[in-house]
Amino acid sequence: MSQHEIALKINGETCTARVPARLTLVDFLRETLNLTGTHTGCEHGVCGACTVLLDGQPVRSCLIFAVQAAGCEVVTVEGLAPDAVGMSVLQDSFCEEHALQCGFCTPGMLLSAHALLQNNSAPSEEDIREAIGGNLCRCTGYKQIVQAIALAAQRLSVANAPTADLPKRP
Amino acid sequence: MTADAPTGFRYIGRRRRPKEDRRFVVGAGRYAADVMLPGMLHVALVISPHPAARITRIDATAALKLPGVRAVVAGDELAQATEPVFTGLDLPKMKRYPLAPGVVRYVGEWVAVVVAKTRALAEDAAELVEVEYEPLPHVIDPEAAMAPNAPPVHADHGSNVFYRRRFVWGAVDADFGAAPHTIAYRARWHRSATVPIETFGVLARWNPATQLLDVWASIQMPKFPDNLARALRLPGSAVRVHFDVDVGGSYGVKRGLKHSIVVGYLTRKLGAPVRLIEDRLDNMRGGDAHGPDRIFDVEMAFGDGGLVRAMKMRAIDDVGAYAGRAPLQLGKPVGAIVGPYRIRSVAYEPISVSTNKTPEEAVRGFGQSPTNFAIETGMDLIARKLGVDRVELRRRNLIRKDEFPYTIPSGSTYDSGDYHAVLDKVLVAADWNALMRRRDAARAAGRLAGVGLSCCLEPSGGNAAFEPLLNPKNETTTWMEGCHVKIDLTGAVVAAMGTSSSGQGHETLVSTVVGEMLERDPETIRVVHADSLGALPSNSPVGSRMAIMLGGAAAGAARKVKSQLIAIGAHNLDAAPEACVYADGAVALATDPARRLSWTQLVEIAHRKFHLLPPGMEPGLQATHVWEVPTGGALPTADGRVQMYPCYAFEAHVVYAEVDRVTGQTALRAYFVGHDCGVMINPDIVHGMTYGGIAHGIGAALYERFHYDGNGQLLGGSFMDYLIPSSHEVPDITIVDHCTPSPLTTFGQKGSGEAGYLGAPAAIASAVNDALAPLGLHIASLPMTVAALGDLLATKDRAK
Amino acid sequence: MKAVDFDYEQPRSVAETCRLLGETGREARLLAGGQTLAPLLAMRLARPAVVIDINRIEEFQGIDAEAESVVIRACTRQSRALADPIVQSRLPLLAKALSFVGHVQTRNRGTIGGSLANADPSAEIGLAALALDAEIEARSATASRRIPIGDFFISPMVTALAPDECLTVVRFPLPQGAVGTGFREASIRRSDFALAAVAVQLVLERGVCRSLAVSLGGAGATPVKLTAIEHKLLDTRLGDAELAEAGRLAHDAIDAVSDIHASAAHRRRIAGALTMRAIAEARDEALAGRA
Structure with missing residues (x-):
């Protein structure tokens, strides 16, 4: 069996391991x-549940x-919040809009949305739908997800951290 | 939300963040595949490549030689050690085991399992298991399967028909004879399913020291622990199902009983935890989770004005190779067999047919959505035939507000509703006339445009009256749900439910209801999922029942605790309970509110001060409530009339669609739904399920199909070919709420878990057919795929 | 869905890649973006003994503008090409095609060369390359050669590349004059594989078509250049009658496949209609002087 030593950064922490190719x-x-926040939905690159950021870009994990990620920086849903007890503005907005039900697609959805908001501070509905077009959700019909991402964009334009004073949904 | 929303509730019906959401957005959900135990072994499957064959030899020698492989188990061994998997119908000759003993009956059927240290190793070894088959004749088409000389799927059963009965309710023949008009049509609902993004997964660990089997499964199944224990020949007390596992979507299909039997057996055999997580290919072909596959032949008899007097419906359902609960999906629609209409006589002939395909499982709505599609197809055809406006035709046929409670010919009584009001509301919101103008403008520009409409019911409350209806040996007349509520010494409220959740927000439901009853902030109320040994009876979240049944059970338990609090307060205020008022958790004299006992004082007394308790009261503050389904409890009559479900929600869909004349692509450009599910406990949750149900309906109407070729090979067996709607295919949807409280439930709530899915396919079909109408084309077969519409449109091209 | 066990190599140069590919006795697969290979591995439809990962090779990265062509190195990510100003300004047809490729998540990994070498019949990049008369550069341990794109696609998932050859560069010649491009694709969902797709690049001179390239993919075994249309429509003003003729030619020319998503007849109908729409798009763009 082909085994390889790898070192990479995951959610800001360096990690080394020996992995089969x-x-x-x-x-x-x-x-x-044991970072189980990233989910496996299809294992053939369609559903998007396994989306993570690889060097800042959303990709299907x-x-x-794993051997290919050596030397890279990986961000998973566990690394989205500013600290261990809080939530990012985007995560908070998903709660505010109830942008999920079973929660299984949610981590992948969040990472795709996070990447969108990094590059586009005022996305249109079409931009949002395009960004999450590769993330299948079976529960929500996407509407509350689109609303949550739009809300997060709006909040981020006002402030950079979630507080009680942030705009609520009208 | 609207002027119609009931007032007087403190928490119910108000927007608040669902309790569950936070753990999911930080990646802290705990799904079956997230539970990992030291020494855990992994299972891979050896499956049948044949639709029908006799297994002549299995040789696992090479597989067992691979390092890391612990066992290979085939059908004969498992069948000897276990009882057959639960069957819903009375089919003593149809035996179903997780691993086929001797004969395989569909492509993908499990033949053997390989257990190894990793899933990859197990897959390596599975490839090395040699299986020899002797192919047998097979049958794929359900109508061909009904022929007397068809290859038998189960030779012992003697026929491929699992169930057939013709019910007649009312003077059907007389009504047909007297009616000036009739139509007859066929409506086809091809095989699709709700296909959650999480596949089914289960982990089991047998502890020989305690003689206890622990099970973590992504399960949504009534009586799962009992069924599992029975199959494994264990007492129920030896099986502990952990219901605190988050289920990554189910919508009916997460019924991995066979998977659980396999790992339950293996962990006992091997003395190590064993898990089986379906991969997507396992899930699609052998997960036994396909949905209804139906052929409806319908006749309707109606008057000059389009009032439908009678209906004959024959429904052939292709359940695939084995019958679990799925055939019962022909039974539930009996409870709303006339839809929301005043049809006074019905003949219904459900036929459950077996073919060499993957077995069917329960899917959102349990057969109601296909049936609604069949009925609504008729409504549109009648409108077309008489030249009556589709909206007007429905108005004439809808049950009127003043007719409730309304008993339909098949014996169910609809609790309440104002169908005309909901229809009117959605027409206003959608601006029906503007949509028609938009359609006409598109047509004038040469495009195919259509507006669709559907009205339908969501029977809710989840009784199981279809069980005795379709299987006389089954006398189930209760489908109860339980909840336990306690207040601890710190004054904190904890409620325990007895089943797992798959996104429906039950923790929010229970905390809201308990908070409402006890006048405590739901934020402060903890809701836990008891494991199956600690749980009260539950029938799991099926049949749109939890708002009604779990909500009712939680309210009942909270009400008992509240009366304990009042009794303690009254006793210590030297007053009768009736002379006291309960407010914000405190008990006070009605005549002198200054004389009161606070929440803290009441709790202290209950937990510490027995001497201050009313005589005869048990200490502590806790209560259980197990609620029987309202209107439940009766067996069907001899002619098959029964109260199926207690509550009936109503929805009316309006959709605008355009069909590309050349490519056959359908684009949904506007979507509105009027929805009345009584009092909503949490509007965001109800709306979310409705949006998602519509998205499911869009899939069933336009994209999703488990295709089989004539050789029984599944052609839509991965996400490359089984096409789930993405954010591009689901349009922005507008929901218009209306509220007609149910008189049968604690707060006037009805069910909503199947909302949207029940009417969307019919509405989309209506829109597509409206778009095709100028060409003189009609299609009554779902899904209306690019392939289907493209070939249909081509017939018109040639005709030109 | 776990891949078979394989050896993994991570060469640091093109030369080393070619040397590894040239080693006989082991079935090797090059791993570029992996957006097609990884699912094939997961389903065990691909069972290589060794996987050669070429993602870390600098020589395989980048986009260069030359005087009369644009050169894209094999492992350049699709998302990078899509965002690249050279591609956007000088290869508008490729930019249009790239926007139809997969999703943002797959474009972030998928590469230009990987898509070409993979030769999926419905792939957009190969289709655009065909319309643009691109040229493939391939190298082995012992030689290098240039392959005209017209000779590159042999059958589904099969190219003119020899087992020991690796695609290094794709060179797109630049058109001169009033250029217009059109790209049309019909798929079931937005990002599904094309049932049929058409790429068009043309040059107008005072409204008259002086150069035209039409390629069609998704419908048959490989993308094809519709030269009959090119001959027929050259020196016309691309009016309605000519477009209709082009649609007919496209419909009749192709050898379409049937599957659960569309019949062959339907694919031909789509191909005909898309051909008309794509040529019209290109014509209008050239007339508007946008290119």
Whole structure:
């Protein structure tokens, strides 16, 4: 079996491991590191549940082998909040709009949305739908997700941290 | 929300963040695949490549030689050690085991399982298991399967028909004879399902020291622990199902009983925790979670004005190779067989047919959405035939507000409703006339445009009267739900429910209801999912029942605790309970509110001061309530009339669609739905489920199909070919709420878990057919895919 | 859905890649973006003994503008190409095609060369490359050669590349004059594989078509250049009659496949209609002087 030493940064922390070549990044995150916030939905690159940020870009972690991520920076849903007890503005907005039900697609959805907001501070509805077009959700019909991302964009334009004073949904 | 929303509630019906959401947005949900135990073993499947074959030899020698492989188990071994999987119908000759013993009956059926240290190793070994087959004749088409000489799926059963009965309710023949007009049509609902993004997964650990089987599963299934224990020949007390596992979507299908039997057996055999997580291919072909696959032949008899007097409906349902609960999906629609209409006589002939396909499982609505589609297809056809406006036709047929409670021919009584008001509301919100103008302008510009409409009911409250209806040996007349509420010494309120959740927000439901009853902020109320050993009876979140049943159980338990509090207060105020008022958790004299006992004082007394308790009261503050379904409890009559479900929500959909004349692509450009599910406990949750139900309906109407070729091979078996709507295919949806409280429930609530899905396919079909009408085309087969519409449109091109 | 066990190599140069590919006795697969290969591995439809990961090779990255062409190196990510100002200004047809490729998440990994070498019949990049008369550069341990794109696609997932060859660069010649481009695709959902797709690039001179390239993909085994249309429509003003003729030619020319998503006849109908729409788009763009 082909085994490889890798070192990479995950949610800001350096991590080293010995992995078989065939181990996907999502299986590495979940099974080796116990970072179970990233979910496996199809393992063939369609559903988007396994979306993570790789060097800042949203990618499908079922289509990358862990060995390929050596030297890279990976951000998962566990790394989105500013600290261990809080939530990011985007996460808070998902709660505010009830942008989820079963929660299974949510981490991937959040990372795609997070990447969108990094590049586009005032996305249109079409921009939002395009950004999450590769993340399938079976519960919500997407509406409250689109609303939550729009709300987050609006809040981020006002402030950079979630507080009780942030705009609520009208 | 609207002027119609009931007032007087403190928490119910108000917007508040669902309790569950926070853990999911920070990645702290705990799904079955997230539970990992030391020494855990992994299962991979060996599956049948044949639609029908006899297994002549299985050789696992090479597989067992691979390092890391712990066991290979095939059908004969498992069948000897377990009882057959639960069957809903009375089919003593149809045996179903998780691993096929001797004969396989569909492509993807499990033949053997390989257990290894990792899933990858298990898959490596599964490839090395040698299985020899002797192919048998197979049958894929359900109508062909009904022929007397068809290849038998279960030779012992003697026929491929699992169930057939013709129910007649009312003077059907007389009504048909007297009616000036009739129509006859076929409506086809092809096989699709709700396909959650999380596949089914289960982990089991047998502890020989305690003789206890722990199970963590992504399950949504009534009586799952009992069924699992029975199959494993264990007492129920030896199986502990952990209901605090988050389920990553279900919508009916997460019924992995066979998976759970396999890992339950393996963990006992191997002495290590064993898990089986379906991958997507496992899930689609052998997860046994396909949905209804129906052929409706319908006749309607109606008057000059379009008032439908009678209906004959034959429904053939292709359940695939085995019958679990799925065939019962022909039974539930009996409870709303006339939809929201005043049809006075009905003949209904459900036929459950077996073919060599993946078995069917319960899907959102339990057969109601296909049935609604069949009925609504008729409504549009009648309007077209008589030249009556589709809206007007429905207005004439809808049950009127003053007719409730309204008993339909098949014996169910609809509790309440104002269908005309909801329809009017959605027409106003959608601006029906403007939509028609938009359609006409598009048509004038050469495009195919249509406006669709559907009205339908959501029977809710989840009784199981279809069980005795379709299986006389099954005398189930209760479908109860329980809840336990306690107040601890610190004054904190904890409620325990006895089932898992798959996104419906039950913790929010229970905390809101308990908070309402006890006048405590729901934010402060903890809701836990008791495991199956600690849980009160539950029938899981099926049949749009939890708002009604769990809500009712939680309210009942809270009411008992509240009367304890009042009794303690009254006793210590030297007053009769009737002379006291309860407000904000304190008990005071009605005549002198200054004389009161606070929440803290009441709790202290209950937990510490037995000497201050009323005589005969047990210490502590806790109560259970197990609620029987309102209107439940009766067996069907000899002619098959029964109260199916207690409550009936109503929805009216309006959709604007355009069909590309060449490509056959359908784009939904505007979507409105009027919805009345009584009192909403949490509007965001109800709305969310409705949006999502519509998205499911869009999939069933336009995109999703488990395709089989003539050789029984599944062609839509991955997400490359089974097409789930994305954010681009689901349009912005507008919900218009209306509230007609149910007189049967604690707060006037009705169910809403199947909302949207029940009417969307019919509405979209209506829109597509309106778009095709100028070409003289009609299609009554779902899904209306690009392939189907493209070929249909081509017939018109050639005709030109 | 776990891949078979394989060896993994991560060469640091093109030369090393070619050397590894040239080693005989092991079935090797190059891993670029992996957006097609990884699912094939997961489903065990691909079972290589060794996977050669070329993502870390500097020589494989980047986009260069030359005097008469634009050169895109094999491992350049699709998202980078889509955002690239050179591509946007000088290869508008490729930019249009790229916006139809997958989703943002897959474009962030998927590469230009990987898509070409993968030769999926419905892939947009190959389709655009065909209309643009691109040229593929390939290298082995012992030689290098240039392959005209017209000779590159052999059958589904099969190209003119030899087993020991690796695609290094794709070179797009630049058109001169009043250029217009059109790209039309019909798929079931927005980002699904094309049922049919058409790429068009043309040059108008005072409203008259002096150069025209039409390629069609998704419908058959490989993308095809519709030269009959090019000949027929050259020196016309691309009026309604010519467009209708082009649609007919496209409809009749192609050898379409049937599957659960569309019949062959339907694919031909779509191809015909998209051809008309794409040529009209390109014509109008050239007339508006946008290109």
